[in-house]
Amino acid sequence: MQQTVLIAGGSGFIGSRLSQLLLDKxxxxxxxxxxxxxxxxxxxxxxxxxxxxxxxTCLEKADVLINLAGSNIAERPWTEKRKRDLFNxxxxxxxxxxxxxxxxxxxxxxxxxASAIGFYNEGENLTEENSVSxxxxxxxxxxxxxxxxRMAELNISTSIVRIGLVMSPDGGMxxxxxxxxxxxxxxxxxxxxxxxxxxxxxDLCGIIIHLxxxxxxxxxxxxxxxPVRAKELMTAIQLTCKKQGIKFQIPGILLNLMMGxxxxxxxxSQKVSSEKITSxxxxxxxxxxxxxxxxxx
Numbered sequence: 273m274q275q276t277v278l279i280a281g282g283s284g285f286i287g288s289r290l291s292q293l294l295l296d297k298x299x300x301x302x303x304x305x306x307x308x309x310x311x312x313x314x315x316x317x318x319x320x321x322x323x324x325x326x327x328x329t330c331l332e333k334a335d336v337l338i339n340l341a342g343s344n345i346a347e348r349p350w351t352e353k354r355k356r357d358l359f360n361x362x363x364x365x366x367x368x369x370x371x372x373x374x375x376x377x378x379x380x381x382x383x384x385x386a387s388a389i390g391f392y393n394e395g396e397n398l399t400e401e402n403s404v405s406x407x408x409x410x411x412x413x414x415x416x417x418x419x420x421x422r423m424a425e426l427n428i429s430t431s432i433v434r435i436g437l438v439m440s441p442d443g444g445m446x447x448x449x450x451x452x453x454x455x456x457x458x459x460x461x462x463x464x465x466x467x468x469x470x471x472x473x474x475d476l477c478g479i480i481i482h483l484x485x486x487x488x489x490x491x492x493x494x495x496x497x498x499p500v501r502a503k504e505l506m507t508a509i510q511l512t513c514k515k516q517g518i519k520f521q522i523p524g525i526l527l528n529l530m531m532g533x534x535x536x537x538x539x540x541s542q543k544v545s546s547e548k549i550t551s552x553x554x555x556x557x558x559x560x561x562x563x564x565x566x567x568x569x
Contacts, residue, residue: 276300281340285443321365331378366419382484385420396543436495440473458517464503466541469495472558508561
């Protein structure tokens with residue numbers, strides 16, 4: 273029987289690509305949105321996590337629930353108000369989904385939640401067993417994951433993906449880098465030597481699908497097998513996007529003045545391991561940054 277996948281955060285750049293890949297594989301896809309609309313192939317359901325409102329009929333056919341919802345972490349300065357919004361947009365979302373599943377009939381068998389490699393301190397060979405950072409991002413991810421794992425109390429197979437730097441021209445880091453590249457400037461953040469653990473958006477979506485198709489539980493790093501130094505990643509982006517540009521180094525102190533605490537996402541050196549997900553049988557399409565494929569911009 274054809275399975276239905278319900279996506280919270282399905283209208284974002286990751287959710288949109290995931291929806292398309294799921295449709296290509298023959299799944300029925302539904303999304304939760306504040307402004308739901310019925311697309312040609314995707315059904316929309318209303319929800320408002322801030323007000324703890326949801327159309328619980330979304331669960332009637334859902335076999336799999338994927339939660340990618342949360343305010344954009346890099347979009348605005350981390351004021352105290354913004355930090356509360358980033359926290360609540362993730363915690364309230366997970367709580368609403370849990371309470372809805374707990375109090376309504378459903379047939380959801382698998383839940384896949386999002387987290388981020390911001391969970392970790394700086395370091396090399398970071399695995400899922402490493403301890404949490406005491407930073408804002410570490411605290412956010414720890415609470416986010418704790419809420420997601422409550423799904424296991426409902427006998428739902430629960431897994432979490434700690435997502436690295438997602439490479440997609442439709443959003444995330446790559447979209448921002450492409451803006452100055454169009455003017456011949458290739459920004460290199462900090463000294464360019466920090467490790468950056470990246471992942472092609474199709475592999476991130478592939479990992480999410482792999483987790484629920486195999487009903488895997490636990491935490492998995494969503495990063496490619498070969499992290500690179502920041503300067504090398506910029507070179508790979510120029511190569512794959514066929515864009516020339518002069519490398520322009522932005523010192524960490526200047527980046528901190530421009531972005532505040534958000535600069536830690538670009539300056540942190542984190543060499544994160546993908547061994548656990550590969551050991552589970554997932555085969556990456558893009559293992560090296562220089563082999564990523566994009567349209568010519």
